[in-house]
Amino acid sequence: MSEAILQVKGLKKSFNGVEVLHSVDFAAKAGEVTALVGENGAGKSTLMKILMGEYTADGGEVLLDGKQVQFANPHQALMSGISMIFQEMSPFPELTVAENMYIGREPHAGCFLKKKEQRQMAERRLAELGIDLDISKKVKSLTVSQIQLLEIAKAVSYDSRVVIMDEPTSSLTDSEVNLLFQTIHTLKEKNVAVIYISHKLDELFQIADHVCVLRDGQIISSRPIQEVDRNVMISEMVGRNLDQIYPSVEKEIGEVVFQAEHLTSKGVFSDVSFSLRKGEILGFAGMVGAGRTQVAEAIFGVEKYQEGTLKLNGRTIRNRNVREAIEGGFAMIPEDRARCGLNLGGSIRTNMCATVLDRIGKVHGLLANRAKEQELTGQMSEQMHIKMNGQEEQAAFLSGGNQQKIVVGKWLLTKPEIVIMDEPTRGIDVGAKYEIYQLIKQLAKEGKAIILISSEMPELLGMCDRILVMKDGRIVGELSSQEASQEKIMAAIVNH
Amino acid sequence: MKKMLAILLTAGLVAGLTACSSGGSYDDAAATSDTAQTTEEAAADETAEAATDETADGASLGKLLFLQTHNDNSFMAYMGEMFVETAQAAGYEVDHLTADSDEATQLSQIEQGIASGQYVGIVCDCTGEGVTQGFKEAQEAGIVVITMHEGVQDNTNVDCVVACSLADTGYEAIRLEVEELGENFNLAIVNGSEGHGATVAIREGYDRALEEFTGINVVFDGAGNWNAEEAMALTETWFSSGEQIDGIVCMNDGMATGVRQVMRDNGVLGTIPIYSNDCEENTLDAIEAGEQRGSFDMNAQAQCDAAVDAMTKLLNGETLEEKEIYVEPILVTIDNLEEYRASREGTY
Amino acid sequence: MEQANRKKHRELVSKLGIVFVLLGLIVLWSFLSDAFFTTNNLLLIIKQATLYGILAIGMTFVLVTGGIDLSVGSIVALAAVFSAHYCSGDYLELPIIIPILVAVVIGLACGAVNGIGVAFCGIPPFIMTMCMMLAARGAAYVYTNAKAIFNLNADFVNIANGFLGRTFDDQGLVDNYGIPYMVFYFVIAMAIGMVLLHCTTYGRKIFALGGNKDAARYSGINTRLIEFSVYVISGLCAGICGFLMASRVSSGNANAADGYEMTVISACVIGGVSLSGGVGSMYGTMIGVLIVGVISNGMDILGINTYFQEILQAVIIFAAVYIDVHVNRKRK
Numbered sequence A: 001m002s003e004a005i006l007q008v009k010g011l012k013k014s015f016n017g018v019e020v021l022h023s024v025d026f027a028a029k030a031g032e033v034t035a036l037v038g039e040n041g042a043g044k045s046t047l048m049k050i051l052m053g054e055y056t057a058d059g060g061e062v063l064l065d066g067k068q069v070q071f072a073n074p075h076q077a078l079m080s081g082i083s084m085i086f087q088e089m090s091p092f093p094e095l096t097v098a099e100n101m102y103i104g105r106e107p108h109a110g111c112f113l114k115k116k117e118q119r120q121m122a123e124r125r126l127a128e129l130g131i132d133l134d135i136s137k138k139v140k141s142l143t144v145s146q147i148q149l150l151e152i153a154k155a156v157s158y159d160s161r162v163v164i165m166d167e168p169t170s171s172l173t174d175s176e177v178n179l180l181f182q183t184i185h186t187l188k189e190k191n192v193a194v195i196y197i198s199h200k201l202d203e204l205f206q207i208a209d210h211v212c213v214l215r216d217g218q219i220i221s222s223r224p225i226q227e228v229d230r231n232v233m234i235s236e237m238v239g240r241n242l243d244q245i246y247p248s249v250e251k252e253i254g255e256v257v258f259q260a261e262h263l264t265s266k267g268v269f270s271d272v273s274f275s276l277r278k279g280e281i282l283g284f285a286g287m288v289g290a291g292r293t294q295v296a297e298a299i300f301g302v303e304k305y306q307e308g309t310l311k312l313n314g315r316t317i318r319n320r321n322v323r324e325a326i327e328g329g330f331a332m333i334p335e336d337r338a339r340c341g342l343n344l345g346g347s348i349r350t351n352m353c354a355t356v357l358d359r360i361g362k363v364h365g366l367l368a369n370r371a372k373e374q375e376l377t378g379q380m381s382e383q384m385h386i387k388m389n390g391q392e393e394q395a396a397f398l399s400g401g402n403q404q405k406i407v408v409g410k411w412l413l414t415k416p417e418i419v420i421m422d423e424p425t426r427g428i429d430v431g432a433k434y435e436i437y438q439l440i441k442q443l444a445k446e447g448k449a450i451i452l453i454s455s456e457m458p459e460l461l462g463m464c465d466r467i468l469v470m471k472d473g474r475i476v477g478e479l480s481s482q483e484a485s486q487e488k489i490m491a492a493i494v495n496h
Numbered sequence B: 001m002k003k004m005l006a007i008l009l010t011a012g013l014v015a016g017l018t019a020c021s022s023g024g025s026y027d028d029a030a031a032t033s034d035t036a037q038t039t040e041e042a043a044a045d046e047t048a049e050a051a052t053d054e055t056a057d058g059a060s061l062g063k064l065l066f067l068q069t070h071n072d073n074s075f076m077a078y079m080g081e082m083f084v085e086t087a088q089a090a091g092y093e094v095d096h097l098t099a100d101s102d103e104a105t106q107l108s109q110i111e112q113g114i115a116s117g118q119y120v121g122i123v124c125d126c127t128g129e130g131v132t133q134g135f136k137e138a139q140e141a142g143i144v145v146i147t148m149h150e151g152v153q154d155n156t157n158v159d160c161v162v163a164c165s166l167a168d169t170g171y172e173a174i175r176l177e178v179e180e181l182g183e184n185f186n187l188a189i190v191n192g193s194e195g196h197g198a199t200v201a202i203r204e205g206y207d208r209a210l211e212e213f214t215g216i217n218v219v220f221d222g223a224g225n226w227n228a229e230e231a232m233a234l235t236e237t238w239f240s241s242g243e244q245i246d247g248i249v250c251m252n253d254g255m256a257t258g259v260r261q262v263m264r265d266n267g268v269l270g271t272i273p274i275y276s277n278d279c280e281e282n283t284l285d286a287i288e289a290g291e292q293r294g295s296f297d298m299n300a301q302a303q304c305d306a307a308v309d310a311m312t313k314l315l316n317g318e319t320l321e322e323k324e325i326y327v328e329p330i331l332v333t334i335d336n337l338e339e340y341r342a343s344r345e346g347t348y
Numbered sequence C: 001m002e003q004a005n006r007k008k009h010r011e012l013v014s015k016l017g018i019v020f021v022l023l024g025l026i027v028l029w030s031f032l033s034d035a036f037f038t039t040n041n042l043l044l045i046i047k048q049a050t051l052y053g054i055l056a057i058g059m060t061f062v063l064v065t066g067g068i069d070l071s072v073g074s075i076v077a078l079a080a081v082f083s084a085h086y087c088s089g090d091y092l093e094l095p096i097i098i099p100i101l102v103a104v105v106i107g108l109a110c111g112a113v114n115g116i117g118v119a120f121c122g123i124p125p126f127i128m129t130m131c132m133m134l135a136a137r138g139a140a141y142v143y144t145n146a147k148a149i150f151n152l153n154a155d156f157v158n159i160a161n162g163f164l165g166r167t168f169d170d171q172g173l174v175d176n177y178g179i180p181y182m183v184f185y186f187v188i189a190m191a192i193g194m195v196l197l198h199c200t201t202y203g204r205k206i207f208a209l210g211g212n213k214d215a216a217r218y219s220g221i222n223t224r225l226i227e228f229s230v231y232v233i234s235g236l237c238a239g240i241c242g243f244l245m246a247s248r249v250s251s252g253n254a255n256a257a258d259g260y261e262m263t264v265i266s267a268c269v270i271g272g273v274s275l276s277g278g279v280g281s282m283y284g285t286m287i288g289v290l291i292v293g294v295i296s297n298g299m300d301i302l303g304i305n306t307y308f309q310e311i312l313q314a315v316i317i318f319a320a321v322y323i324d325v326h327v328n329r330k331r332k
Helices: A044-051 A074-079 A097-101 A114-126 A144-157 A174-189 A199-207 A230-238 A293-298 A321-326 A338-342 A348-352 A370-384 A402-414 A430-445 A456-464 A487-496 B002-023 B040-043 B046-051 B074-087 B103-117 B129-140 B165-183 B197-212 B228-242 B253-263 B281-286 B300-314 B337-344 C004-034 C039-064 C071-087 C097-120 C125-144 C155-160 C181-197 C203-212 C213-218 C225-250 C260-270 C282-301 C304-330
Strands: A002-016 A018-029 A032-036 A060-064 A067-069 A082-085 A162-166 A193-199 A210-215 A218-224 A257-264 A269-277 A281-286 A309-312 A313-316 A330-333 A420-421 A449-453 A466-469 A474-480 B063-068 B093-098 B121-122 B142-146 B160-164 B186-191 B217-223 B247-250 B274-277 B294-297 B323-328 B330-333 C175-177
Touching: A002 A044, A002 A193, A018 A032, A018 A044, A018 A060, A018 A193, A018 A210, A018 A218, A032 A199, A044 A082, A044 A162, A044 A193, A074 A082, A082 A144, A097 A218, A114 A144, A144 A162, A144 A338, A193 A210, A199 A230, A210 A230, A218 A230, A230 A430, A230 C097, A230 C304, A257 A293, A269 A293, A269 A309, A269 A449, A269 A466, A269 A474, A281 A293, A281 A430, A281 A487, A293 A330, A293 A449, A309 B281, A321 A330, A330 A402, A338 A402, A338 C213, A348 A370, A348 A402, A348 C203, A370 A402, A402 A430, A402 B247, A420 C071, A430 A449, A430 A456, A449 B330, A456 A487, A456 B040, A466 A487, A474 B323, A474 C282, A487 C125, B063 B074, B074 B093, B074 B281, B103 B121, B103 B129, B103 C039, B103 C225, B103 C282, B121 B129, B121 B300, B129 B142, B142 B300, B160 B300, B165 B197, B165 B247, B165 B274, B165 B294, B165 B330, B186 B228, B186 B253, B217 B228, B217 C175, B228 B253, B253 B274, B253 B281, B281 B294, B281 B330, B281 B337, B300 B323, B300 C304, B330 B337, B337 C125, C004 C282, C004 C304, C039 C071, C039 C181, C039 C203, C039 C225, C039 C282, C071 C097, C071 C225, C071 C260, C097 C125, C097 C225, C155 C181, C155 C225, C181 C203, C181 C225, C181 C282, C203 C225, C213 C225, C260 C282, C260 C304
Parallel strands: A032 A193, A032 A210, A082 A162, A162 A193, A281 A449, A281 A466, A330 A420, A420 A449, B063 B093, B063 B121, B121 B142, B142 B160, B160 B323, B186 B217, B186 B247, B247 B274, B274 B294
Antiparallel strands: A002 A018, A002 A060, A060 A067, A210 A218, A257 A269, A257 A309, A309 A313, A466 A474, B294 B330
């Protein structure tokens, strides 16, 4: 039971002369979930990429079943029994579940596919893991969590003995997370070693057997879950003591600035009404697919709505497109940073100034004002503590936290009055999270009205003055910060 | 590793270019320079001795720029070789370029020729009217301009026109059909690419004949775009329509090859008379086998001879008797096939 | 600090890399032929590159948004036959601004149709502009009935064929070559293109759109309007090339500029414009166009057969892009 399948000893790796892993020791035992936590940039991905054969280590050794191994590419790793489920998964949307599972190694006779056998094999695998999936469905029609389960089944079908999961729950709702955890338990029973990377500390207490904290390329601590203290772990991760995760800031809630009345978009959401006050942080709770993002997009002019009115300071507004919304003082930090928030190929400067090009342009906004762009980018990077090698660095090379800070920064440049944040802390490390929380509170203190959409209930409970609960496109509950609790939010969702 | 590959690529590239420029063409452009006064140096040039053994003193008369619309088919390729041979035999050096049927490309080639200052004369098989602009510049730079084969309408800046009338071949083809089929019959016409110079010219001949022989009923009239596949697709449709076809004229041999295939499939090969242009090898075989009546040769040899002859006269300051020299096309039928083949000696 | 310097240095090399290719070719040709490196020939190269250059300016805008415009060659032909029509025959005496305007309007209209199709109807750019490519070429054939239009107004012909400061001696031979007007058009068009793409907020928005369309939309950029506009610009460039083409070859021909789109796209690609959008510069495009011009001019001067030229062109394009992708764009 406590046999270490995978062992890493004294692993070293540097890029361009900068050492990112300093002699890392690490082990994963069969039938256990070993959690690996740490801020982004701590070296987790590099470590995993070495295990998967994408990078070659500069020193140290990797032992699989006590024998030294070195993989030249991920395929070799996979064939030796190590598989990884990535943060950003890339299945083939047009193929079915079964086809995805056996892609590249389809059972065949000569040049003909044995489709029936493939289906049977897929079905057997899914049954073994207790995963309920229709194998003939196309992957594009699956939910994110279903795809994740599929990926796990695929990993297991390689007879993997080590399964690495990178942030598996970042886009799952609570019930989906439970489903995933059940599957992980099945893996444990099958004596698979699971390496679990996560930012969500609460999960670790539910699922992990052993926790390793990685910081600045070194293992800071490694202990069984029973001996882990939450606050100690956090301070180990960030290298400093956090008094508390959610900052408390004295602020005043003023008069109503924005109202949505009976907002309806057919088949997406209906009869959504709420009001928002100056200095208020209004939370939106609910499952993925409850229509929260769609309401936010409708308010921001990205998507259309058929009925209902929007009022800004008592005046009716339309927000037919994003420009109108920006002019009205709205800003939105979108859910999917890579898809909607950033031009990853562009520089920090061009990303930062994308929202204010016309405003800062010379000659009626026609000529680009490079000097002003540089000035504003400089100011904002300083204010947001963005770590970078100059303003012309490509956004793609920054960590998730720093990317998110650019997205927030580019919206603060528009000097908004109403800020909509859709999952602003998804996939970023604890330190950056804390900074974003502080920033949200600070904005509220300055009198901005904030809408915060989040799937992390502790985040909503810790940050919001008021929480609206949405289900199936409707608002099904409203809770003040005093009365709100995870149980009450869940109850509102379940009872409607 | 990647750097190595990049360097290798670049090296290969340079080597390729150098090889092409020295081995690929007729002489070493870098060696001879400037204008017409290079005769002395050129005499010592090794390329000159390789090219010309007939000229008595072995001296080069200067360098000609020979421009062709394209040399995509065997006739044009033959004419290209023929001209280079003829001109070299007469003591010229020749640079030979083709324009890929693009007017602007040919114009550029003329301009470059002028700018390089190394040519005494330009012989041009014209892509279109646009090149006249280049001829104007050439004359302003003191270069003799002769059009050969395909000419232009505006000949103000042309010193001599050598051509074999395509229109005449078109007229002749239909007249021969009338001779065989009588005044009243159903005719199908396979044209070249629309708008192409040769298409327009041959069409002029067809139209002239159709005006004269009013009894002819043109049942089909379509563009085979100079190639066998498209001509095949076209005629297949015609034959499957059930309409009676008594005779076919076709603007080139390539298309005729396709048409004959369709005729074979329909069991009418040899019974329906068909004429085309170019006298390509397989068409000659078809004529021998009785599958095709005849094909017209634009008489490349005579055109090249006339053009080189005119060039020499003009460079010597003589005046030509006729500014426009027309060469008779050769009609090849079963009757003169052997003779024609012998005259070609299997050159193409 | 040192790292930042090294990075700057690397960026500079990658920016200049393509210039080295151009200079390398010029040195190579000069070495192989005396006739190459003369003022007249160098001016001629620019003159001959002008049509491609103007098309490439419009194409760069389209490519940076992540689109493609296959229709430019056909639009040139359509604009050329119309402008030729309006300065010949019955219209010979019309002021030459009329045929110019006709060509420009046709270019704009075709570009606008492309833009509407791509930006507002959601048709993939490849398909939309391919349809336009067929339609415009067909329309040009229909309009001319496949016959070339000749005998254009002399002033009109002079637009593309004139020279500044050309003098003749007493025998009517050229004394002073002068500078072709086309060279000025090239320089002016490139300057306008550079300013528009790199110095305006409009240009910034094009890059933002090409980098990430959704993010651009979320940033309040009117992505549809911008996407529409780049096709209009490309159409406009094609329209301008249309009358220049008619003027240059002093005729309107429905088969003009056949296949130019591919040459233009390859010039842009050589210049570092990415086909997936968001990356590129007008400066690079200009160098790319000149490289294409120098390649064909040099090979013509050396008397290399046209078909060989095509093979060599392929090799050079491959090499230029390979070097760009694998040497210059090395990442962390």
